[in-house]
Amino acid sequence: MTTIVTDTGTFRVVPDLPLDRVAVFVARLVDEVSGAEPRSLVGIQTNREAAYAREASGGMLAVSGRVEHLFPELATKAYSLDLTIDGPGYRPVKRTDNISIGSLFPIDLGTIPLRPYPIRVEGRVTQDSNRNPIAGASVSVITPKLALLRVPAYRDHPAGTNVTVQTLTPGSTRSLGAGAPAGTLTFLLSSVASLAANGVLLFGDSEYGIIDSIDSPAKTVTLKHALQRSYAINATVKPVTTAAGAATTTARDVNAGDGILILSATLTGNAVDIGGAEYHDLGVLSDAGGFYAANGVGGVRELTFRASAGGFIDLDVPLTIDYASPNNPLTFKLRT
Numbered sequence: 001m002t003t004i005v006t007d008t009g010t011f012r013v014v015p016d017l018p019l020d021r022v023a024v025f026v027a028r029l030v031d032e033v034s035g036a037e038p039r040s041l042v043g044i045q046t047n048r049e050a051a052y053a054r055e056a057s058g059g060m061l062a063v064s065g066r067v068e069h070l071f072p073e074l075a076t077k078a079y080s081l082d083l084t085i086d087g088p089g090y091r092p093v094k095r096t097d098n099i100s101i102g103s104l105f106p107i108d109l110g111t112i113p114l115r116p117y118p119i120r121v122e123g124r125v126t127q128d129s130n131r132n133p134i135a136g137a138s139v140s141v142i143t144p145k146l147a148l149l150r151v152p153a154y155r156d157h158p159a160g161t162n163v164t165v166q167t168l169t170p171g172s173t174r175s176l177g178a179g180a181p182a183g184t185l186t187f188l189l190s191s192v193a194s195l196a197a198n199g200v201l202l203f204g205d206s207e208y209g210i211i212d213s214i215d216s217p218a219k220t221v222t223l224k225h226a227l228q229r230s231y232a233i234n235a236t237v238k239p240v241t242t243a244a245g246a247a248t249t250t251a252r253d254v255n256a257g258d259g260i261l262i263l264s265a266t267l268t269g270n271a272v273d274i275g276g277a278e279y280h281d282l283g284v285l286s287d288a289g290g291f292y293a294a295n296g297v298g299g300v301r302e303l304t305f306r307a308s309a310g311g312f313i314d315l316d317v318p319l320t321i322d323y324a325s326p327n328n329p330l331t332f333k334l335r336t
Contacts, residue, residue, distance in 0.1 A: 021064045024051065025097060027109035029059040029085065031116065033301050038114050039324060042087035051081060061112070071099060089323060090114040091255065116323040118258055118298030121330050125286045125307050128333040133290025137309040139332070140283035142316060145251065146303060147261040147272060150206050150281040152296035154225045157254040157275055163261060165245035165269035166279060170202050170238040177219065181230045186222040189237060195221065200240040200279055203231055208240065208279035225278065245269055252299060259296025297321065307332035
């Protein structure tokens with residue numbers, strides 16, 4: 001307490017305590033693919049109003065606050081703090097970091113990678129001699145330990161998930177008794193004869209579903225995961241027989257929407273299953289106009305695509321992915 005004497009009287013005052021903030025956490029944010037600092041500004045939120053988070057130059061992150069306010073019983077009690085890191089073009093990162101009893105600050109969280117959202121590679125396959133389109137050309141990825149899915153992954157899978165080459169053989173054609181928009185789990189089928197739980201169905205020409213249950217009297221089938229695409233009434237559905245081949249594991253976790261699998265070893269085949277939970281053809285096909293699109297391309301800096309078509313010489317083209325652009329063009333001109 002301080003006494004102040006003035007012409008108008010004597011006053012006793014108590015000075016404000018200094019509001020000293022200290023850095024609780026420090027870390028460095030990096031782009032998971034390039035290893036450089038994020039290409040866009042990143043927002044950082046915590047679950048405590050008294051914790052202040054910000055990104056500085058070079059991708060440096062700091063979370064600060066008054067220790068006696070944030071962790072008043074730190075001498076005898078452990079705490080935790082939730083962080084949400086979000087930036088344009090990157091998947092959000094949500095994490096909980098612990099503060100042990102008696103911790104000294106700042107706590108270095110090390111490097112926190114931010115994963116860019118995957119992009120779309122699209123273009124056209126034509127004849128080199130006359131620029132006529134080539135329909136039904138196969139566009140695949142030949143970079144070792146990578147696999148291009150025709151339809152991106154339906155769900156998340158952890159690193160280490162089994163990936164097995166499959167020979168998928170479609171059977172007799174059935175048809176949808178009603179339209180099945182994207183997101184559909186249960187649908188009406190013209191016939192459910194010979195179908196059983198855990199069986200595989202092919203919708204149209206590229207999407208596979210696994211049967212969860214069947215209501216025979218109602219002729220309805222429920223899948224283990226929702227359809228990714230929409231199908232009109234009378235669209236074709238075929239039961240599929242499977243035959244497993246070589247197997248490996250994912251070297252990186254898979255996010256729903258990823259069209260590239262990063263594997264522990266190279267696999268050779270036309271189709272795979274991921275953890276026995278979803279089936280996919282490998283490679284994409286060009287349409288009648290020669291146009292193709294590979295969705296969900298990500299996780300790598302560079303990769304090599306191959307275009308193949310009957311009567312033409314295969315063409316391999318390397319591509320450095322530009323994650324700042326949602327669409328990366330890549331054109332093939334095949335020679336005989």
